Amino acid sequence: MPTRRYDERDVRIRPGRGTRPRTKIRPEHADAETALVTGVDRGRYAVLVDPDGPGERRATAMKARELGRERVVPGDRVDVVGDTSGDEGSLSRIVRITERRTVLRRTADDTDPVERVIVANADQLVVVTALADPEPRTRMIDRCVAAAYDARMDVLLALTKADLADPSELVAMYAPIGVRVVVTRTEGPRDERVIHGFDDLRAALDGRTSVLVGHSGVGKSTLVNALVPDAYRATGAVNDVTGRGRHTSTSAVALRVPGTDAPTWVIDTPGVRSFGLAHVDPTHLLRAFADLSEVAEECPRGCTHAADAPDCALDDWVTDAPDDETRDARAARVESFRRLLASRLGSGDNDPRESRETARP
Ligand SMILES: Nc1nc2c(ncn2[C@@H]2O[C@H](COP(=O)(O)OP(=O)(O)OP(=O)(O)O)[C@@H](O)[C@H]2O)c(=O)[nH]1
Numbered sequence: 506m507p508t509r510r511y512d513e514r515d516v517r518i519r520p521g522r523g524t525r526p527r528t529k530i531r532p533e534h535a536d537a538e539t540a541l542v543t544g545v546d547r548g549r550y551a552v553l554v555d556p557d558g559p560g561e562r563r564a565t566a567m568k569a570r571e572l573g574r575e576r577v578v579p580g581d582r583v584d585v586v587g588d589t590s591g592d593e594g595s596l597s598r599i600v601r602i603t604e605r606r607t608v609l610r611r612t613a614d615d616t617d618p619v620e621r622v623i624v625a626n627a628d629q630l631v632v633v634t635a636l637a638d639p640e641p642r643t644r645m646i647d648r649c650v651a652a653a654y655d656a657r658m659d660v661l662l663a664l665t666k667a668d669l670a671d672p673s674e675l676v677a678m679y680a681p682i683g684v685r686v687v688v689t690r691t692e693g694p695r696d697e698r699v700i701h702g703f704d705d706l707r708a709a710l711d712g713r714t715s716v717l718v719g720h721s722g723v724g725k726s727t728l729v730n731a732l733v734p735d736a737y738r739a740t741g742a743v744n745d746v747t748g749r750g751r752h753t754s755t756s757a758v759a760l761r762v763p764g765t766d767a768p769t770w771v772i773d774t775p776g777v778r779s780f781g782l783a784h785v786d787p788t789h790l791l792r793a794f795a796d797l798s799e800v801a802e803e804c805p806r807g808c809t810h811a812a813d814a815p816d817c818a819l820d821d822w823v824t825d826a827p828d829d830e831t832r833d834a835r836a837a838r839v840e841s842f843r844r845l846l847a848s849r850l851g852s853g854d855n856d857p858r859e860s861r862e863t864a865r866p
């Protein structure tokens with residue numbers, strides 16, 4: 506823990522009661538410090554005060570009453586006041602949430618029909634998928650891609666267990682829609698295991714904040730533990746407060762990846778298998794397909810761009826292609842977009858395992 510520098514905050518001036526009218530929101534909070542929220546557990550927030558600054562330290566915070574019901578999630582940049590020392594038993598207050606660059610919601614499910622924000626300000630969604638054991642599910646990948654594009658995030662597909670199956674089919678399916686792909690495989694006994702492809706993964710994460718999602722057994726923990734060797738010791742702040750073990754928590758946790766030039770974070774999402782799509786607007790999805798987005802400007806007003814949409818300009822664009830090769834390429838592009846578009850509707854679920862798993866809290 507870095508030693509705290511002495512400054513004006515250490516001089517506590519207590520004006521007598523009633524010298525100033527109490528306003529509901531005190532815009533001054535002039536002594537507020539910036540912090541990054543790294544974890545949440547039962548109303549207590551693990552924060553990193555002055556992240557990447559000279560006074561960086563872990564502390565625990567609660568939400569100030571003035572924030573009301575507004576959710577604070579990992580990845581949020583916040584202002585904190587009060588005892589931000591991070592000393593044992595200290596508690597600071599979050600008084601402001603900085604405007605979010607991106608917002609990722611989790612799926613609504615049986616126990617909670619509302620799609621809630623679970624991560625803020627992430628740049629990239631990393632979908633960890635095993636090539637076998639368990640079998641890859643393209644529908645789940647599509648849903649993640651759609652959610653990420655809607656949130657204006659990039660997508661990285663991390664294909665694990667390449668020792669068990671060939672990745673070429675999945676690579677061919679996702680590379681054309683702007684999804685970066687890395688392929689990994691482990692080799693050797695557990696305690697001296699080598700992960701081939703790990704450098705590619707690290708390079709793809711470097712300098713960014715990435716949310717990792719994946720079904721149980723795909724090898725996500727193997728990757729997280731390699732990226733952040735003391736992953737689940739570093740998040741102790743919240744548990745110090747509640748006395749609960751980290752592994753009982755199902756909320757997202759932000760972990761700093763050591764040894765990188767620019768600040769690099771991964772946000773692990775235990776228990777989260779897919780992301781909310783009910784709010785996704787087709788025009789938001791189109792943003793991720795620059796070429797189609799331009800074509801769709803010619804669509805009738807309110808066009809859904811779906812396969813059955815009347816007079817959709819995307820269909821004309823395919824038909825009017827100058828040659829067969831271009832026509833095939835355009836058709837593949839439109840088909841990929843429509844696949845993502847359809848994935849958000851959630852109906853026609855042909856994979857019963859999937860609906861069961863995403864329904865788990
Ligand atoms: N063959 C093979 N097995 C792997 C590879 N990566 C991980 N595994 C194994 O797959 C199993 C699941 O790996 P984990 O890292 O625990 O997977 P997880 O996705 O975190 O799963 P949960 O812990 O259940 O959430 C373990 O037995 C790993 O040893 C790989 O590249 N190839």
Ligand SMILES: [Zn+2]
Pocket residue numbers: 801804805808809810811814816817818819
């Ligand atoms: Zn259209």
